[in-house]
Amino acid sequence: MRILPCLLLVLAAFVATARAEPSVSLEGPTAGWRYNGLNERDGEARVAYPTPPIDRGAQRGRSLIEGRLKDLADARQPYRLVVNGNPLPLYTDAEGRFVRPYNFGAGSNSVALSVDGKTVKRVQFYEANQSKTPARLRIALGWDDPKAELDLHVITPDGQHAFWAHPVLSNGGGLDVDSVDGPGPEMFTLAAPPHGTYLVYVNYWGNLGPQGYNFQAGSNQNDLITAQINLVFNENTVNEKRETFVVPLRAIGDLLLVKSFNH
Incomplete structure (x- = not known):
């Protein structure tokens, strides 16, 4: 006779667990992402949580990945945003909303979100705007501290140095938006990479608090x-190749050489 109460307890636990499963709303049509760049018609910058990105980059035609994660009472931030295979830490506001910029190339693209290691949403879409040049070289930086500001530095074979104060290079490369709200992403993109040696650095620039940078x-x-x-290399093509590097930073001012490579 005790079986029924036990079954009811198991059922109640199952229902509670089911209710705790996170859900995701992700804006944008499945046949093609909404093309909007970083500015609305009124010229005001779109707000990315908690502050808008600074548009210092050379890349244009960015899209904003917008959405909301719900029922996350027991989940821990950062979550994970994976764009075209590039995993990036994702933080949200108190209501689970997020906005992240990305410069999608022509062809097939994908966006996925995961919570506690489990994928909860994935969208595959085709960018038909052929005027958007594919990225032959992409370097994406993300980090797991929303109160820290890290910067990506790239030195190209012709001696040019791309970083937040000098984002646009004469060889056609440049940094994308300078994400100033913690976990990035910061990206360097080249459509026609010159041959030679590249140097990739990460700098722990400072911290971000309620009163601003410090x-x-x-x-x-x-x-x-x-x-x-x-x-x-060759993102979204049959010749795509990728490498991932994880590096620790402990003190403001740390400048680490992540990778030196020939292309």
């Missing part, structure tokens, strides 16, 4: 910041 040790969230750098 250089106070300990005002970030994590004692050890984990930065992930994705190096991608």
Whole structure:
């Protein structure tokens, strides 16, 4: 006779677990992402949580990946946003909303979100705007501390140095939006990479608090910041190749050489 109460307890636990499953709303049609760049018609910058990105980059025609994660009471941030195979930490506001910029190339693209290691949403779409040049070289940086500001530095074979204060290079390359709200992404893109040696650095520039930027040790969230750098050649083609590097940063001012490579 005790079987029924036990079954009811198991059922109640199952229902509670089912209710806790996260759900995702992801804006944008499945046949093609909404093309909007970073500005609305009124010229105001779109707001990415918690602050808008600074548009210092050379790349144009960006799209905003917008959405909301719901029923996340027991889930821990950062979540994971995977764009064309590039995993990036994702933080949301108190209501689960997020906005992240990305410069999609022509052809097939994908966006996936995962919570606690489980994929909860995936969208595959085709960008038919052939005027958008594919990225032959893409370097994407993300990190796991929303209160820290990291910067990507890339030196190209002709001696040019791309970073936040000099984002546009004469060889056609450049940094995409300078994400100033913590976990990135920051991206360097080249459509026609010159041959030679490239150097990729990551700099722990400072911290971000309620009063703005600061250089106070300990005002970030994590004692050890984990930065992930994705190096991608020929993105979204049959010849795509990629490497991923994970590096630790501990102190403001750290400047690490992540990768030196010939192309």
